[in-house]
Amino acid sequence: VDLLTAAPGDMPAQVQAIIDNGGRVFVAGLGVPRDVVNLCHDNNVLVASMCGKVRHAVAAVAAGCDLVIAQGTEAGGHTGTVATMALVPQIVDVVENKVPVVAAGGLFDGRGLAAALSLGAEGVWMGTRFIATPEAWGTPGYKEKLLSMAEDDTVVSKGFTGKTCRVARNDYTQYWEEHASEIEPFPAQFIRSINDGANHLGAGPNTEVDPSREFWPAGQGVGAINELVPAGDLVRSIVAEAEAVIDRMSTLR
Structure with missing residues (x-):
């Protein structure tokens, strides 16, 4: 947890x-x-x-x-x-x-x-x-957004929480890039983004959100994600690929 x-x-x-x-x-x-x-x-x-x-x-x-x-x-x-x-x-x-x-x-x-x-x-x-798995909890549009993003579609912003946070770039992050001097320390900025209707972190799947402003954390590996894969299948494929990579590397000795 x-x-x-x-x-x-x-x-x-x-x-x-x-x-x-x-x-x-x-x-x-x-x-x-x-x-x-x-x-x-x-x-x-x-x-x-x-x-x-x-x-x-x-x-x-x-x-x-x-x-x-x-x-x-x-x-x-x-x-x-x-x-x-x-x-x-x-x-x-x-x-x-x-x-x-x-x-x-x-x-x-x-x-x-x-x-x-x-x-x-x-x-x-x-x-x-x-x-980006069927089992994961997320607000409407979050997973679909991840599937559509390129590797450079994230930005590190303080706009949602007052602390540096890598998220999907959108109109809300752009606003705070242009008004950085107005950003408050955590937790005041976190509360502000909630009050602005831009932060529904932890909310349920039926929550209404504005995709152009919503708080959607995402890492730079997001550009490689193009489908929702069940978590168990994902774990197995990651392990199998790692084993194949390690085996291949061992031939370079």
């Missing part, structure tokens, strides 16, 4: 709700307080932390996180400035096998999995690719 909370003090109660409803893994993208880690561990819930910088990974391990997700700037959603190829091996080196490191950002198939493993990661974390 992922969680975005505006106030750190709200997190323990929200994490308790995750625990009470059977969540087995808590994933945080904006840091994990140690008391929250302890709460999760006391209830046999694993804690993962999304890290866009090496120092974030160091802090996550120190806080007791069970898994570090090294997320490059290519990723959709809240993201940093360091590319996946550069970030993953640096985080792998600093973590020193204390916890598993998973690679994220711009990964969408078995070639990305094979590349991540070669960088020292234990696996991959794919977001955009799995949004």
Whole structure:
């Protein structure tokens, strides 16, 4: 279960709700307080932390996180400035096998999995690719938008949340590119985009949205996604392709 909370003090109660409803893994993208880690561990819930910088990974391990997700700037959603190829091996080196490191950002198939493993990661974390599956939850038009996008149709914008976030480029992101000085810090800007009717994150499939303004996170790998594939089939195809890539690479010795 992922969680975005505006106030750190709200997190323990929200994490308790995750625990009470059977969540087995808590994933945080904006840091994990140690008391929250302890709460999760006391209830046999694993804690993962999304890290866009090496120092974030160091802090996550120190806080007791069970898994570090090294997320490059290519990723959709809240993201940093360091590319996946550069970030993953640096985080792998600093973590020193204390916890598993998973690679994220711009990964969408078995070639990305094979590349991540070669960088020292234990696996991959794919977001955009799995949004484009029948099982994924999304507002109307979100999945169709992903299927229509090219690799350069995303933009890193603060317009929806007040934090750097890679999303589908649209009229709303363009407005904030032209009015950057008016952007408020998180969470005020997040609330503003909701009030503007441009942010329905987490809303149901019957929600009315304006496709020209809606908050649709997407990574740079989106240009390679051209069909909705059942999640199970997708996992199997990714693994099979990675195995084929690794076998092919072994012939280059």
